[in-house]
Amino acid sequence: MSERQFGDAVLSFDNVSISFGAVAALTGISFDIYEHEIVAIIGPNGAGKTTALNVINGVYQPTDGTITYKGEARTRMRPYQAAAQGIARTFQNVALFKGMNTLDNIMTGRNLKMKSNLFLQGLYWGPAQREEIEHRKAVEKIIDFLEIESVRKTVVGRLPFGLQKRVELGRALAAEPEILLLDEPMAGMNLEEKEDMCRFVLDVNDELGTTIVLIEHDMSVVMDISDRVIVLDYGRKISEGTPEVVRADQNVIDAYLGVTH
Amino acid sequence: MHPELAFAIEVLIAGLLSGVMYSLVALGFVLIFKASGIFNFAQGAMVLFAALTFVRILEMGVNFWLAIAVALAVMIVLAVVIERVMLRPLIAQPVIILFMATIGLNYFLEGFAQAVWDADVHGLDLGIPDVPWMSLLDSTNILISLFDVWSAVICGVLVLVLAFFFQKGRIGRALRAVADDNQAAMSVGIPLQQIWAIVWAAAGLVALVAGALWGQRLGVQFSISLVALKALPVLILGGFNSIAGAILGGLIIGATEKLAEVYLGPIIGGGIESWSAYFIAMLFLIFRPQGLFGEKIIERV
Numbered sequence: 001m002s003e004r005q006f007g008d009a010v011l012s013f014d015n016v017s018i019s020f021g022a023v024a025a026l027t028g029i030s031f032d033i034y035e036h037e038i039v040a041i042i043g044p045n046g047a048g049k050t051t052a053l054n055v056i057n058g059v060y061q062p063t064d065g066t067i068t069y070k071g072e073a074r075t076r077m078r079p080y081q082a083a084a085q086g087i088a089r090t091f092q093n094v095a096l097f098k099g100m101n102t103l104d105n106i107m108t109g110r111n112l113k114m115k116s117n118l119f120l121q122g123l124y125w126g127p128a129q130r131e132e133i134e135h136r137k138a139v140e141k142i143i144d145f146l147e148i149e150s151v152r153k154t155v156v157g158r159l160p161f162g163l164q165k166r167v168e169l170g171r172a173l174a175a176e177p178e179i180l181l182l183d184e185p186m187a188g189m190n191l192e193e194k195e196d197m198c199r200f201v202l203d204v205n206d207e208l209g210t211t212i213v214l215i216e217h218d219m220s221v222v223m224d225i226s227d228r229v230i231v232l233d234y235g236r237k238i239s240e241g242t243p244e245v246v247r248a249d250q251n252v253i254d255a256y257l258g259v260t261h
Numbered sequence: 262m263h264p265e266l267a268f269a270i271e272v273l274i275a276g277l278l279s280g281v282m283y284s285l286v287a288l289g290f291v292l293i294f295k296a297s298g299i300f301n302f303a304q305g306a307m308v309l310f311a312a313l314t315f316v317r318i319l320e321m322g323v324n325f326w327l328a329i330a331v332a333l334a335v336m337i338v339l340a341v342v343i344e345r346v347m348l349r350p351l352i353a354q355p356v357i358i359l360f361m362a363t364i365g366l367n368y369f370l371e372g373f374a375q376a377v378w379d380a381d382v383h384g385l386d387l388g389i390p391d392v393p394w395m396s397l398l399d400s401t402n403i404l405i406s407l408f409d410v411w412s413a414v415i416c417g418v419l420v421l422v423l424a425f426f427f428q429k430g431r432i433g434r435a436l437r438a439v440a441d442d443n444q445a446a447m448s449v450g451i452p453l454q455q456i457w458a459i460v461w462a463a464a465g466l467v468a469l470v471a472g473a474l475w476g477q478r479l480g481v482q483f484s485i486s487l488v489a490l491k492a493l494p495v496l497i498l499g500g501f502n503s504i505a506g507a508i509l510g511g512l513i514i515g516a517t518e519k520l521a522e523v524y525l526g527p528i529i530g531g532g533i534e535s536w537s538a539y540f541i542a543m544l545f546l547i548f549r550p551q552g553l554f555g556e557k558i559i560e561r562v
Contacts, residue, residue, distance in 0.1 A: 080447045083449055
């Protein structure tokens, strides 16, 4: 692999904590995510990985600490605001619009890109119709890229899980995000599907320069595609670094093998 | 035309015309259900509230169209307030909680409407005469009220406009997305709050039109809030999340209700108009619970 170039820190956690009642989900987490890199967040079940993702895209507000995004300290925000600022995501259990077809699902990802007047949109006239066609083109490109042409008109609730994950990735890509959050993109997939998904993730990162933060349990995948790995355990960061560094870290080995603290 | 046949057609048409109005009220439910999965128990109270607001403003001597505009503005403000104080704090709560909240809203609105205005019966004249359509009567011997025709036209146009608005393009897609999965919709940048405010405002518009039309017939009073109950069998027939279903369901219920009353009524002793629709709805619940066009729920095992 050629020497990879990363930019400045685009997202920073500084001493971020969040607790639900008496349960501390994250405690004093600090890390930086740099432009154009692929970062994996790993850790045993219940380590706080998904919580971290939820904090990034505004589902949860940190109880303590600061999040800096694109140079600005972030105040309380909601998921759609995060989306408006260029953060797209997929979900662990696939949160597609199950009653809608592949095309419409991915089109929803263009929602923020659509600017024409609400009422023209409603009446589907003039500029609104032109806009719809233009966005449709962008979506068709994504469909080609993800090789899901054959299920373009299929209601996604009927698709196998592996394809649903792909459609969900498509919906996130449709927003042309700066940061893409992937929550277990390979979970429940067979080897071939995993290889496809890895290829898509690498291509997105490579061709579009999208920064990618992913949670994944498959260690061979994590070690293969990540530039850096952040390891969480019981809501605390226990290690961070390149795959090689993390793999050799005794803390990480202990966490995974369940050594008593 | 044979008088028997003319009478049958007359009954059928009258049924279809009132059916259009049921479609409109049902559409108010469908929009909210589609956008949030909530059955809005307060729809009837919204009808009362809208009609009372409208008639009381009229009684102040305000111009007719201005009164409509003001009443509509009040309904839009109401929608925004409902979203802000009731729906937003309940995001991500189970649907049953939201449903319970609409029950509370129903009683609040009923009381509030009558406290702000009053609990008297107010006559309302929309300027549409409730007289037979003479040229039709002369030529075919079919007796249809002009008022019924006009209200069906108004409701029909409104139903089509709303159906189109909420099904095509970005808004339609956003609405379906929000209905399908709140969290996912927010993550792709659809502002849930805005969509909710829009559908509640649309439901407010529907309530205003329904309230005004029924108000001329029955007088604006507490009992017009029961109009919403007429939409229940329509919803069961058409499916809770289908706009087309609301339209067709309304027509079917309107027509069968009247036909049953006239032709079946005398056989079983009359007075069946008020419950025949519910009977049809019950049959549907047994044999086709998702309604005519409702989305069939597929459960992966």
